[in-house]
Amino acid sequence: MPTRTIPRRALVLTVAVLTALPTVALAAPAQAASAPPAASAAAAAPVRFVDLPDAALPTDRAPHRITFMYRNDTRTDQTIAPQILVESPENGPFLSPSDIRLEQLGSDGHWRTLWLGSQTGTLYTALIPAKTVLHSHHTLTERYRITVLHSSARGTVEPRIAIYA
Template identity: 75%
Template sequence: MPTRTIPRRVLVLTAAALAVLPTAALTAPAQAASAPPAATAATAVTTGRAAAAPVRFVDLPDSALPTDRSPQRITFQYRNDTPGDQTVAPQVLLESPDRGPYLSAADFRLEQLGTDGRWHTVPLASQTGTLYTALPPAKIVLHSGHTLTEGYRLTALHGPARGTVEPRIAIYP
């Protein structure tokens, strides 16, 4: 059987190309919401360079999962109290109880209120008992002293569920 030699230059260029890919592209798939989040005094930005990972998360007040099949409104705010602009992205976590049962994405519908005033479905991913929204590729630049307001609607499709809704804000460098 003949063997094939891969030129060293091709290997080096391939390794360099893979090193430039953002970490998020190699892990869970990122899906953007249908519309940019509603923001007060914020600007959505995208960059052509590789996406950086968040440097920290700010946990916002949590609440219980819906106890019936009616939509539960979830509104949260984050204020940039730093002296400079911050690049941020909102994220919603649905946390299972410590002893289970684990939550399933098929049991919930999460919608985000878009800037157009309509509700847009947001996909949920799952990892070790936690459902979560992907961090959007279009992050938001939140100016000093301004507030980001996010509106969501969560519906338990199959009756009451146990667990918590934990919104948070990803802070980027």
């Protein structure tokens, strides 16, 4: 019987979206209760991702800044969500959320620690809280700080943008 392998990124995306869907359905306004749950849940899923340049996970224990930009070159506003993936090496050992600290620079100038999910060796930030509307021909600039807490941690930092319909 032939076997297929599912790319780790696709699996992480699927798990992240499916995990967020029940939360979206429970938080829906009361007037939307008459709509079928599948219709409202499907609207919450990203339609595609834009991968941004990746980098090796720093191996020292110093904080390292990650800055990336995404420009909406379309004629319409886009609902987007920035996301950081930290991929483990293909042959392990797999990273754990306790191996790194990921912080985001807020609009108030303070760093806030982000929660990291973990699935099949990939750490990821949540999409739903990061959703924002990016106006036509505007640029989103995101600033993060990553610190490796265990010197044995290895991997790749992969920022991306989720695009919603």
